[in-house]
Amino acid sequence: MALVAEYLGQLSLSFGASDPKYPSVVPALDFDPHRDAARIETAIKTKGVDEQTIIDVLTKRTYNQRREIAFAYEQRAKKDLISALKAALSGSLETVILGLMKSPTQYDATAIRESIKGLGTDEESLIEILCSRSNDELVEIKKVYKELFKKELEKDVAGDTSGNFAKLLLALVQTKRDDPSSIVDYDKIDTDARALYDAGVKIKGTDVPTWISIMTERSVPHLQKVFQRYKSYSPYDMQESIKKEVKGDLQASFLVLVQCFENKQLFFANRLNEAMKSKGAKEKVVTRIIVSRCEVDLKKVCSEYKAHFGQSLQKTISEHTKGDYQKVLLGLCGPED
Amino acid sequence: MPSELENAMQSLITVFHSYAGKDGKNTLSRRELRELMEHELPNFLKSQKDPAAVDKIMRDLDANGDGQVDFEEFVALVVGLSIACEQCYQAHLKKYAKK
Numbered sequence: 001m002a003l004v005a006e007y008l009g010q011l012s013l014s015f016g017a018s019d020p021k022y023p024s025v026v027p028a029l030d031f032d033p034h035r036d037a038a039r040i041e042t043a044i045k046t047k048g049v050d051e052q053t054i055i056d057v058l059t060k061r062t063y064n065q066r067r068e069i070a071f072a073y074e075q076r077a078k079k080d081l082i083s084a085l086k087a088a089l090s091g092s093l094e095t096v097i098l099g100l101m102k103s104p105t106q107y108d109a110t111a112i113r114e115s116i117k118g119l120g121t122d123e124e125s126l127i128e129i130l131c132s133r134s135n136d137e138l139v140e141i142k143k144v145y146k147e148l149f150k151k152e153l154e155k156d157v158a159g160d161t162s163g164n165f166a167k168l169l170l171a172l173v174q175t176k177r178d179d180p181s182s183i184v185d186y187d188k189i190d191t192d193a194r195a196l197y198d199a200g201v202k203i204k205g206t207d208v209p210t211w212i213s214i215m216t217e218r219s220v221p222h223l224q225k226v227f228q229r230y231k232s233y234s235p236y237d238m239q240e241s242i243k244k245e246v247k248g249d250l251q252a253s254f255l256v257l258v259q260c261f262e263n264k265q266l267f268f269a270n271r272l273n274e275a276m277k278s279k280g281a282k283e284k285v286v287t288r289i290i291v292s293r294c295e296v297d298l299k300k301v302c303s304e305y306k307a308h309f310g311q312s313l314q315k316t317i318s319e320h321t322k323g324d325y326q327k328v329l330l331g332l333c334g335p336e337d
Numbered sequence: 338m339p340s341e342l343e344n345a346m347q348s349l350i351t352v353f354h355s356y357a358g359k360d361g362k363n364t365l366s367r368r369e370l371r372e373l374m375e376h377e378l379p380n381f382l383k384s385q386k387d388p389a390a391v392d393k394i395m396r397d398l399d400a401n402g403d404g405q406v407d408f409e410e411f412v413a414l415v416v417g418l419s420i421a422c423e424q425c426y427q428a429h430l431k432k433y434a435k436k
Contacts, residue, residue: 007425008418009380181397 059331193229
């Protein structure tokens, strides 16, 4: 059976696992960057701009394919595709399309930069990104952040946040998290569970540094078991304990971390639901989640969404957005299962 | 006449022993594991971009940390790869079923 030999060639080392992927955007089969570049050139030149074609092409190509299209476009049109799209599009559609033309890491780095630069800080966005990205993703983000903005991510985050909140974010950005291992260390699970309890619910006040070091340094599979074990020591589960012990941005960060360890896709589904049901400023959140997860796990986010809210994400998007913005989001989500 | 499955299990054992026995012990040293993977799993090794892949696998497999991988520890690798291949196979079936 030559099949196995072929499959083995496609596997990447996931021993102890990187997270499985459930993208909603997959590489287009039969991909021809020149043909796509031509279609986009025509769409841009069309009077009134043919947004539909741009949406149809770009939402059905992966980031790597979009890059090839950009090269092909530059060859034939002698213009930079991104500038051309910026000029041709506007509003929320433009934001999404320009986001799609960035690599996932560039997109995250830019989003982080926007949340901290200037007066004030968009803590919600900063927390969402820093607390949901994996260790490996954060390593890449740091690199790209430095290339793009000539600054160290750590310095910028420290400059814009304070207290224990800053300490937690910095610990995450230092990417000291253990790699997952297939070996289960039951002793350590128990010690960590007890330490979390002793540092929090058990005492008056909270020993935040202990919480920070356990939650930012242990591997995710290990922590999942730690939170299970935690329930045998504490009358409240980990999320309830967080709400009781700490407040404000620190609470929000710990909660996002724990929710992502337990079920990252459900976390994003909840976020999307909150963002769409509230008005106005939340478009940024919806755009960010859909664009940043479409090649990672958006498909699973859709299924968690449906299971949890009883209605598909696609339907909710149709109800709460309109026009080209709606079309581009639906293009990225793909059809309902 | 052994069944297909019995043959598969027999192969697991004979392949393991043909590499493990080379240094007189019936377990895989790091070098024997590397030889086994280069000869028996070349497609898998080729797709790893990380040259330290074998070392990582060795570390993970050697559950008791004695520098040797016994059959039980080795079989964990085969199981993991089989599960991953089966998932590819399922996706393959789905693609053709849709047509």
